[in-house]
Amino acid sequence: MNRRKIIEEWIFKTISFLAAYSVVLILLYLLIVVFNKGIGALSWEIVFSLPKGGYYFGGGGGILNAIVGSFYLSLGATVLAVFIGLPAALFINVQLIRLKRTQNTIRFFLDALWGIPSIVYGAFGFAVMLFFGLNASLLAGIITVALLITPILVRAFDEVLKTIPVELQEASYSLGSTRTETALKVLFKQGFAGFITALLLAFGRGIGDAASVLFTAGFTDNIPVTLDEPVATLPLSIFFQLSSPIEAVRQRAYAAAVVLTVIILIISVSARLLSKRYSKNIIK
Amino acid sequence: MNKKRRLTDSLVNIWMRGGLYILLSIPVFIGIGLYWKAAPLLNEHSLTELIFSSKWFPMRGEFGFLPFIFSSVYVTLLAFILSAPLCLFAAIYLTQFGKMRLLNFMLPVIDILAGIPSVVYGVWGILVIVPLVSDKIAPFFGTISSGYSLLAGGIVLAVMCIPYMLNMLIEVFNTIPVGMKEASLSLGATHWEMVKHVIIRKGFPGIISAFGLGIAKAFGETIAVLMVVGNTLNITLSPFKAGYPLPALIANNYGEMMSIPDYDSALMFAALLLFVVILIINLFFRYFIHKTEKI
Numbered sequence: 131m132n133r134r135k136i137i138e139e140w141i142f143k144t145i146s147f148l149a150a151y152s153v154v155l156i157l158l159y160l161l162i163v164v165f166n167k168g169i170g171a172l173s174w175e176i177v178f179s180l181p182k183g184g185y186y187f188g189g190g191g192g193i194l195n196a197i198v199g200s201f202y203l204s205l206g207a208t209v210l211a212v213f214i215g216l217p218a219a220l221f222i223n224v225q226l227i228r229l230k231r232t233q234n235t236i237r238f239f240l241d242a243l244w245g246i247p248s249i250v251y252g253a254f255g256f257a258v259m260l261f262f263g264l265n266a267s268l269l270a271g272i273i274t275v276a277l278l279i280t281p282i283l284v285r286a287f288d289e290v291l292k293t294i295p296v297e298l299q300e301a302s303y304s305l306g307s308t309r310t311e312t313a314l315k316v317l318f319k320q321g322f323a324g325f326i327t328a329l330l331l332a333f334g335r336g337i338g339d340a341a342s343v344l345f346t347a348g349f350t351d352n353i354p355v356t357l358d359e360p361v362a363t364l365p366l367s368i369f370f371q372l373s374s375p376i377e378a379v380r381q382r383a384y385a386a387a388v389v390l391t392v393i394i395l396i397i398s399v400s401a402r403l404l405s406k407r408y409s410k411n412i413i414k
Numbered sequence: 415m416n417k418k419r420r421l422t423d424s425l426v427n428i429w430m431r432g433g434l435y436i437l438l439s440i441p442v443f444i445g446i447g448l449y450w451k452a453a454p455l456l457n458e459h460s461l462t463e464l465i466f467s468s469k470w471f472p473m474r475g476e477f478g479f480l481p482f483i484f485s486s487v488y489v490t491l492l493a494f495i496l497s498a499p500l501c502l503f504a505a506i507y508l509t510q511f512g513k514m515r516l517l518n519f520m521l522p523v524i525d526i527l528a529g530i531p532s533v534v535y536g537v538w539g540i541l542v543i544v545p546l547v548s549d550k551i552a553p554f555f556g557t558i559s560s561g562y563s564l565l566a567g568g569i570v571l572a573v574m575c576i577p578y579m580l581n582m583l584i585e586v587f588n589t590i591p592v593g594m595k596e597a598s599l600s601l602g603a604t605h606w607e608m609v610k611h612v613i614i615r616k617g618f619p620g621i622i623s624a625f626g627l628g629i630a631k632a633f634g635e636t637i638a639v640l641m642v643v644g645n646t647l648n649i650t651l652s653p654f655k656a657g658y659p660l661p662a663l664i665a666n667n668y669g670e671m672m673s674i675p676d677y678d679s680a681l682m683f684a685a686l687l688l689f690v691v692i693l694i695i696n697l698f699f700r701y702f703i704h705k706t707e708k709i
Contacts, residue, residue: 135607142609146503148503149504150503218437224430245631246441247636248634335529341637
């Protein structure tokens, strides 16, 4: 081997080594900064109480309205997304199982849909709201977020369903079951671990997304009781408080960012653990 | 088969089919909905005027989107230049040079980081990148900057894109058959030569697609950029000046859009523009992947 080759080899190995570790470091650094800044400001009051009078000028209270609001919103959106997405994903993998070309085209469109930014969904949700004469409310927010997370849910679930061997379906048909029974009792059961992962992935996206609910969900200091009331969300609460000139309010935004990050981390880690747990029952 | 089972079967079938149709009609409805709201603006101004004019005076009814489009493109390209080489080399290291254990550890970590909400990246940008730009980078180049700048937006976007692009690149490199790598190594190529001549060449369409999809994601990102980019109208080449990307325009002005005539149409037009551009980029690169996966 000549010298030039050895030097080139060394240079590029070093570059890629540095690149890999700097990526790790940057992302670790991000988490450390956010936690470091926020944990100091975090208190039981912030997590477990509603904003009190003068909250946005540094008064007492917390962000419970936003935490609960985000859960309501994302839960509603996930239920709606499952109602539309679950049958759609099963349909692609049961009824269309012989039509590979159609399957691929549908997947192709869903992938493209995945990439549409949430602000576009937000603007569209606003247009729909005006069309039906709705106000910024929990319901409008739920519909918008559901539109955003349904493609994610379907594609993530579909990734698992498509690995299930066709023979399993054939065995089910040969025992005389209908397509519905095959879909719900065989495919859904077999892909249940993937379904849980997809569900939590979509739920996490729903909690963390800000741009789509900016127009549609409104903002309030209270926890909504009915669907037509406005609702506060955690990302927007962080966003609004951070733009305040008052230091005490900004501190609470940092604390809220920690709360949001922890919620998202818990969801993603439990998605992994649950999917491992449920994959024990799969027929190999 | 008894009646009840048959009835359930046909009902559930309708439900399944309905779900799929609803899902596939979402982009159509988005397109129609946004166009319907943007139509008043499109009737009064020509498309070229809207896109290429830099006169933005909503009160006088002049809507030129050029400054916003310029800022969007600028920030996106900056993010791309900063993150693409890093992701490419990191993906090469993780899949080719590094230990299997490292990759197995990194994959879930990258996945989890990809799920972190953009507002958290924005908080980080305000805490770290904005002071960095105003105190270190701008003085180093002999200028003054508030920190809320195109550069800060580009850096935050670049960091946001890393988990997303890295994930796709690792997937691309993992699909390359081991036999091909082994053949190259057995002919006496060094590891880097193998990467250069086999991995990068074979994975080229995949790499381009991952980059393209990364660009599309960066182009539509809203909250994180909005928080650090400064949000002032500017057409400038200096990265230390503030900018005003399209998504930030939409997000910032929804409050007052009902009070000025045609303003709501203008914002909906901005959303339509984002939707169309990103859908086209996405469809193109997905098609690209789709075609190459088959071969």
